[in-house]
Amino acid sequence: xxxxxxxxxxxxxxxxxxxxxxxxxxxxxxxxxxxxxxxxxxxxxxxxxxxxxxxxxxxxxxxxxxxxxxxxxxxxxxxxxxxxxxxxxxxxxxxxxxxxxxxxxxxxxxxxxxxxxxxxxxxxxxxxxxxxxxxxxxxxxxxxxxxxxxxxxxxxxxxxxxxxxxxxxxxxxxxxxxxxxxxxxxxxxxxxxxxxxxxxxxxxxxxxxxxxxxxxxxxxxxxxxxxxxxxxxxxxxxxxxxxxxxxxxxxxxxxxxxxxxxxxxxxxxxxxxxxxxxxxxxxxxxxxxxxxxxxxxxxxxxxxxxxxxxxxxxxxxxxxxxxxxxxxxxxxxxxxxxxxxxxxxxxxxxxxxxxxxxxxxxxxxxxxxxxxxxxxxxxxxxxxxxxxxxxxxx
Numbered sequence: 001x002x003x004x005x006x007x008x009x010x011x012x013x014x015x016x017x018x019x020x021x022x023x024x025x026x027x028x029x030x031x032x033x034x035x036x037x038x039x040x041x042x043x044x045x046x047x048x049x050x051x052x053x054x055x056x057x058x059x060x061x062x063x064x065x066x067x068x069x070x071x072x073x074x075x076x077x078x079x080x081x082x083x084x085x086x087x088x089x090x091x092x093x094x095x096x097x098x099x100x101x102x103x104x105x106x107x108x109x110x111x112x113x114x115x116x117x118x119x120x121x122x123x124x125x126x127x128x129x130x131x132x133x134x135x136x137x138x139x140x141x142x143x144x145x146x147x148x149x150x151x152x153x154x155x156x157x158x159x160x161x162x163x164x165x166x167x168x169x170x171x172x173x174x175x176x177x178x179x180x181x182x183x184x185x186x187x188x189x190x191x192x193x194x195x196x197x198x199x200x201x202x203x204x205x206x207x208x209x210x211x212x213x214x215x216x217x218x219x220x221x222x223x224x225x226x227x228x229x230x231x232x233x234x235x236x237x238x239x240x241x242x243x244x245x246x247x248x249x250x251x252x253x254x255x256x257x258x259x260x261x262x263x264x265x266x267x268x269x270x271x272x273x274x275x276x277x278x279x280x281x282x283x284x285x286x287x288x289x290x291x292x293x294x295x296x297x298x299x300x301x302x303x304x305x306x307x308x309x310x311x312x313x314x315x316x317x318x319x320x321x322x323x324x325x326x327x328x329x330x331x332x333x334x335x336x337x338x339x340x341x342x343x344x345x346x347x348x349x350x351x352x353x354x355x356x357x358x359x360x361x362x363x364x365x366x367x368x369x370x371x372x373x374x375x376x377x378x379x380x381x382x383x384x385x386x387x388x389x390x391x392x393x394x
Contacts, residue, residue: 005069015054018065034132035063041109041131042067049100049127070129072122075151079116079158087163090155091193096126097148098193101186105141109134114147116154142182145189149175149182162208162388164311165336166196172330195309208387212245212307214300214331215316216324221342222246222316226299228369229314231273232380235372239294241268242276246301274370304331312387313337317352317360319345325352332356338383342366359386 004017018038020031042053052068075093079085085093097119104111112133120127152171156163170192176182183189213226226242233240262271269276300306307313315332317325319341325348331337333356341349344362353360361383364375372380 006066014069014071015066016051016069018067020063022061022063032063035065037134038131039065041134041136044107045104045109047100047103048125049096049103051127051129070120070122070127072120072127074117075119075121076116078121079155084158085155087156087159087167088197090152090159091167091197093121093126093155094148094152095190095193095197097128098186098190100126100128101144101148102190105144105186108136110137110141111144111147114144114151116151119151142179142184145183145186146175146179149173163336164196164208165212165307165313165334166210166309166311168334168336169308170196172334208295208311208384210296210298210310211312211314212298212300212310213314213316214304214307215302215318216326216328217302217318220316220318220323222301223299224366224369225314225316225340225342225363226297227274227276228363228366228372228376229380230275230297231370232372232377233295233297234273234275235377240275241294241296242274243296243298244276245298245303245306247303248301271370304328307331311336314383315339317341319343319348327352327356332358336387338386340379340383344379361386 002017002019004019006015006017007013008015018035020035022032039053039056042051043056046052051070053065054068055064055066057064073081101111111128111131112135113130114128118128118130120129149171153175156168156171170189173181174183174189183192211229213222213229215222223244223246230240230242262269264270264278267278269278298306298310313331313334313336315327315337317323317327317339327339332339339352339356339358339360340363341352341360342363343365346362349360349362361379363379364373366372366376
C-alpha cells in the first residue's frame with residue numbers, strides 16, 4: 001500500500017492518499033481487504049477524533065482512498081521527544097482516547113489496532129487513526145480498553161516523579177489479563193479518571209492527598225498507624241484528617257472517647273495535633289464536608305478495596321512470629337505502595353524485603369500514636385520521601 005501526502009488543487013488543502021495496485025499476491029489481497037474495511041468503517045463515523053473520508057474509488061487496476069490529513073505528533077513521537085509525560089497529562093490524554101472509544105463502541109465498532117503510532121496529538125486534541133483491521137462487532141470491546149491500558153502503563157513508566165496509587169490501579173485494572181476484571185466500558189474508566197482529576201490543582205502540581213492504610217489481618221496496627229500518620233502530617237504543618245473506612249467501629253466513638261482530652265465540633269474530633277472526621281452514618285450529612293480540604297488518611301483495616309481511589313497505600317505488615325506476612329501481590333508491587341512493618345523488626349524486614357523485591361520500612365513502637373516521637377517521625381520522613389520521589393533524586 002502506498003500512503004502519500006497530496007494537495008487538493010482547488011482548495012489548497014492537504015489530504016492523505018492511500019493507494020493499492022491490485023494483484024493476487026497474499027500481501028496485496030490483505031491490503032485490499034484492509035482498505036475496503038477502513039472505507040466501510042470510516043464512512044459510518046462522524047467524530048472530531050476520527051479522520052474524515054473524502055473520496056474512494058476502485059477499478060480493475062487499483063483502489064484509492066482519500067481521507068483527512070491530521071497534522072500533529074503520534075504518541076510514539078511525542079514520548080520520544082518529551083520523554084517524561086506528566087501524570088495529569090496522561091489522565092487527560094486517556095480521557096480523550098476513551099471518549100473516541102466510547103463513540104466507536106456505541107456503534108459496535110472495535111478499533112482492534114490501538115497503539116502509540118495510531119494515536120495523534122493535534123494541539124490539545126487527540127485523533128485516533130488507522131481503521132484497516134477494525135471490525136463491526138458487539139463483542140469483546142474491552143480488548144480496545146486492554147490495549148489502551150498497556151499504552152497508559154508505558155506512559156506512567158516514563159513519568160518523572162510521583163504517580164498516585166489510584167492512577168496506577170486504574171491502569172492495572174484496564175490491562176488485566178482476565179476480561180471480567182477489566183473495565184467493562186470506556187465510559188466507566190473515563191469516569192474514574194475524571195474523579196481522579198477533579199481534586200487536583202494544576203498550579204500546585206500533583207500532590208498526595210488521599211493516603212490509605214491497610215493490613216493483612218485484624219490487630220496488625222492499621223488504626224494505630226493511620227492515627228500516627230495523621231498526627232505526624234499535622235505536626236509537619238499539613239492539614240490532615242483521619243477517616244475510619246475499616247467497616248468496624250473506630251476508636252473515635254463519641255460516647256466513650258469525648259472526655260477532657262478530646263472535643264468534637266461540627267463533625268471533627270480535636271486532640272492536640274490530631275484531627276479525625278466523625279462518620280454519623282448515611283442518614284446524616286457531615287457538617288465538615290466543605291471545611292476539611294486537605295490530606296485524608298483512611299484507615300481501611302483489612303479491606304484493600306477501600307484503598308483503590310487513594311494516591312498512596314501504606315501496606316502494614318506485622319512483625320510478630322504468628323502474624324501473617326503473605327503479601328497481596330497486586331497491591332504490594334505498586335510503586336505508590338510502601339510496606340511498613342509494625343513494630344519494626346530489622347531481621348524480619350530484610351527477609352520480607354527480599355521476598356517482596358522492594359524496601360520495607362520499620363516503624364518503631366509508638367506508645368502514643370497521637371504524639372509520634374522522634375524515631376517514629378524519622379521513619380515517616382523516609383516513607384514520604386519515597387512516595388514523593390525525592391529519595392530517587394538524591
